[in-house]
Amino acid sequence: MQPGERILLCSDGLNEALDDAQIASLFANESETDPVNAFKVARRAGGSDDFSVIVLTGEQ
Numbered sequence: 795m796q797p798g799e800r801i802l803l804c805s806d807g808l809n810e811a812l813d814d815a816q817i818a819s820l821f822a823n824e825s826e827t828d829p830v831n832a833f834k835v836a837r838r839a840g841g842s843d844d845f846s847v848i849v850l851t852g853e854q
Contacts, residue, residue, distance in 0.1 A: 795852035811841025
């Protein structure tokens with residue numbers, strides 16, 4: 795990984811509720827609240843499965 799790059803690992807609960815572009819836009823702000831916002835958006839989109847999220851960030 796290069797400095798500033800991020801990798802998002804998530805379970806199928808998020809990936810089934812939202813498409814890649816929606817997920818990318820939810821994590822674009824690099825905020826600690828991104829996972830909470832993703833949960834809310836996924837629920838509003840009809841997602842009913844729980845999910846896990848891990849964000850890896852390259853050292854700067």
